[in-house]
Amino acid sequence: MTTTETLSAPGLTAGLWTIDVAHSEVSFSVRHMMIATVRGSFGAVSGTIDVAPELTASSIEVEVDTASVYTRNPKRDEHIRSATFLDVEKYPTATFRSTRLEPAGPSTAVLTGELTMHGTTREVRFDLRFNGVRVDPWGSTKAGFSAETVIDRHDFGMVTDMPLDSGELFVGREVTLTIELEATAQ
Template identity: 40%
Template sequence: MTLGQHESGARHVTEDSGTVTARLQSADGWPLANGILTITDTGGAQRARVQADQQGMVTAPGLPAGTYTVITTTIGYQPLARTAVVHRGRTAELGDLTLDRVGGDELPTAGLWTIDPVHSSILATAQHLGISSIHGRFNEFSGEIRVADQVESSGVDVRIEAASVDTANSMRDSHLRNQDFLDVERHPTISYRSTALSRRDRDRWDLDGDLTLCGVTRPVRLDVRFTGVGPDPWGGTRASATATTQLRREDFAMTFNQALSTGIAAIGTTLRVEIDIQAVRQD
C-alpha cells in the first residue's frame, strides 16, 4: 500500500512528518468536490493520493520532509501540477488551486442567444455605515446576445425592470424605487447596450457599453469571464459567463445620502455589480 493513501486510514503522522493542504476550485470559484490530489517524490514514486471533500479541500498528512510534485485532477478539467516543500511537523499550504475546464477555449457558436432569467442573476452591493454591506438584486430582466463569426463583433442588449429591485426588506425597497434613488415611475427601465468587445486573456474579456440608469446614459466597462458552453437537460445549448463592474452613484444622479455624527456617509458612494448569466442558443 502506498504511503499516504487516504483510503487506507493507515497514514501515521509524527513530528518527523509534514502535511500538504489545498483547495480545488474551478475558474469561477466553485469547489471541485471529489477531485484527486496525487503527490509524488523526486524519484517519481507516489507518496499520497487524496480525494477532495465537498468543499474541495484536500489534506495529505504523514509525508516525510522533502520536495514533492503535487498533481490535481478531476473529470472535465485540465490537470494542474505544483511543487510542495514539506518540513517536519509543519503544513505546506498550497492555497486555492484553480483548474481550467477541458475545452475551455470553446466559444459559443455564431447566432442569437437569449438570456435565461431563471438561471441568471444581477446583483448590486452598497456599503452601509462604512462597516457592512447591503446586497440587492433585480428579479425581472431580459436580454439577447448576438454572437458574430468574428466574436469581437458580437453584441449584448439587456433590459432590467427597475421596480424589481429586491433587498429582502420591503420598506427599503420602496425607498429605492422612489425619486431618491431609482425613480422607477419616471425611469422604469435600466438598459445596457454593448459597443465593443475585446479579449484580455484565455477566458476573460472587456465588454464596453452604454448603461442607461435613472435616465442618464454613461459608458461602462464590464470585466467578463466566459465560463463554458454545452448541452442542457432540455435539449438546448447554453453558454454561461460572469461579469463585474463598479459604478459611482453620482454618475447616474443618485446622490441621496445621510451623514452620520461621525462624518461617515450612511450609504457608500459606489455600487459593486455582479452578473451571472446563462444564455440559450436560438435555432
C-alpha cells in the first residue's frame, strides 16, 4: 500500500449510520473433512458505523447474537452452539470494534479491529469494499459495505479437533468470515 492511496465513498456523509438488520448478514465458511465447504450465517446482527469527515477516521461496531447461527442443518446448528464451538450459553455475543481504516484503493480499504468471540479478543484485518449509497423508495439513505477475513478458530479458543485417518481435521481450523452490511443514515 502506498501513502498516495485515498479512500473514496461518493454519497457517504459524515455522521452515524445504523446497521439495517433486515438487509445485513455475517456469514462463515469452513472446510468439512477437507473435501467440502460448509457455510452458515447469523440472523441477528446489529451495530453502528460512525462516518467521520475524513473517512479514514471512521469507525464501526458490529454485534452478533451467536445463538442465531444457521447452517440449514438443525443438528449441526446445535453442535456449533454447544461448548465445542461457540458456547452460546457462556458467550451469547460476538463483537467487532474497528481501530483503524487504511485505504487500499478508491473504494477499498483494510479495516483493522478487535474481534471478540468465545471469550477471546484478537486483532483481525478485514478487506473492506464500499458498495455505494442509494436512497430507498421511502426516502432513507442507505450505504452498502462488504468485508472478508480469514481467522484460525484455535486463536479464539475453539480447539476441539477430530482428526481423520488421513491426519487432516474433520472441521478445518481456517474460517472465512464475510460481512455484508447495509446501513441507514441517522
